Amino acid sequence: MGIMRSMRSRSHRAVQDQGECVGDSMRQSCWANMPQELLREVLLRIEASEDSWPPRKSVVACAGVCRSWRQITKDIVKTPELSSKITFPISVKQPGPRENLLKCFIRRNRSTQTYYLYLSLTSTLTEDGKFLLAARKCRRPTCTDYIISLDADDMSKGSNTYVGKLRSNFLGTKFTIHDGQPPHAGAKIMKSRSTRLVNLKQVSPKVPTGNYPVAHISYELNVLGSRGPRRMHCVMDSIPAAAIEPGGAAPTQTEFSLNNIDMFPSFSFFRSKSNRVENSMSGPLADQKDGMLVLKNKAPRWHEQLQCWCLNFHGRVTIASVKNFQLVASAENGPAGPEHDKIILQFGKVGKDLFTMDYRYPISAFQAFAICLSSFDTKIACE
Numbered sequence: 001m002g003i004m005r006s007m008r009s010r011s012h013r014a015v016q017d018q019g020e021c022v023g024d025s026m027r028q029s030c031w032a033n034m035p036q037e038l039l040r041e042v043l044l045r046i047e048a049s050e051d052s053w054p055p056r057k058s059v060v061a062c063a064g065v066c067r068s069w070r071q072i073t074k075d076i077v078k079t080p081e082l083s084s085k086i087t088f089p090i091s092v093k094q095p096g097p098r099e100n101l102l103k104c105f106i107r108r109n110r111s112t113q114t115y116y117l118y119l120s121l122t123s124t125l126t127e128d129g130k131f132l133l134a135a136r137k138c139r140r141p142t143c144t145d146y147i148i149s150l151d152a153d154d155m156s157k158g159s160n161t162y163v164g165k166l167r168s169n170f171l172g173t174k175f176t177i178h179d180g181q182p183p184h185a186g187a188k189i190m191k192s193r194s195t196r197l198v199n200l201k202q203v204s205p206k207v208p209t210g211n212y213p214v215a216h217i218s219y220e221l222n223v224l225g226s227r228g229p230r231r232m233h234c235v236m237d238s239i240p241a242a243a244i245e246p247g248g249a250a251p252t253q254t255e256f257s258l259n260n261i262d263m264f265p266s267f268s269f270f271r272s273k274s275n276r277v278e279n280s281m282s283g284p285l286a287d288q289k290d291g292m293l294v295l296k297n298k299a300p301r302w303h304e305q306l307q308c309w310c311l312n313f314h315g316r317v318t319i320a321s322v323k324n325f326q327l328v329a330s331a332e333n334g335p336a337g338p339e340h341d342k343i344i345l346q347f348g349k350v351g352k353d354l355f356t357m358d359y360r361y362p363i364s365a366f367q368a369f370a371i372c373l374s375s376f377d378t379k380i381a382c383e
Helices: 001-014 036-049 057-063 065-074 089-093 256-262 366-378
Strands: 104-110 114-119 130-139 144-149 164-169 174-179 214-220 231-240 292-297 301-303 308-310 327-329 345-351 355-361
Touching: 001 301, 036 057, 089 366, 104 366, 114 366, 130 174, 130 366, 144 366, 164 366, 174 366, 214 366, 231 327, 345 366, 355 366
Parallel strands: none
Antiparallel strands: 104 114, 104 355, 114 130, 130 144, 144 164, 164 174, 174 214, 214 231, 231 292, 292 327, 301 308, 327 345, 345 355
């Protein structure tokens, strides 16, 4: 245990040493000369013992020491799908756990029209969690944009911390989720005016940057005017329907594109000399013959005694709201199986400006956050 504590403190000091990072490559330091077997054993123990935040920052620090530490840490740390843990920033772009819901919450700031996503660290929501993503609402003449960022203080599309955006139509009944980088090899970019400039330099052409549609959300128009729950329909363009079946797989981003690198100057864990699109993605494409994954909201039941529509959130939602929903996979091309009964995303109100957001495989935290943001938008036509 003594050597583990020593290694943790040394890793933090090494990360803070600005002399280790020069240009686009990280120098090999004296830390790289440790025997590989010993280094792997120490990093394995650190990864296993620091399994929650804030202690898990030690694992992130180890990835920023030098190339050899970075590579071993990269091999050791599993994706959220396998570990149920969020470790590096890229984790928010990867599918959630297969076996359980990853519990998060969203704080809303009405005055600034901003939204903040946190990973829940305890069973209560009275304390701050681990910050994951932020979004800012931008009203335009014909639509509304929600700019999503990795930085709580910089939510502009021209920033290096830009992750993607959610765009609505004029009525707020149809939304498109755009990823800032390709969700899988072969993804098609949506044409727009935004050939983004970062720090007055055009984004590197090695990894195309722009608007890649990854999901479409629609809310049914309420032509009868009844005050029932909203009906959602989400088409996940980048996820094949077979992903939820046994043995299925969803596309998984493994690193950020080059324009995102500068926001992690101490962690060249995300840097690669051959950082091509096909090398930063894994998993199947969404244009397989079995079609795209479609999510629909789970139908609530009417409670006669309470005189309201009810869903079982298992204690995660405490305030009735038209915004509350649970999403399950829709059986579009055949009979429903047990995989269609699993809650993939649930969202609900627990305070005036506090909401829970729990998600699981095959969607990512970024996709789940964007879907939940669509519920905040005013939908007069749907209510």
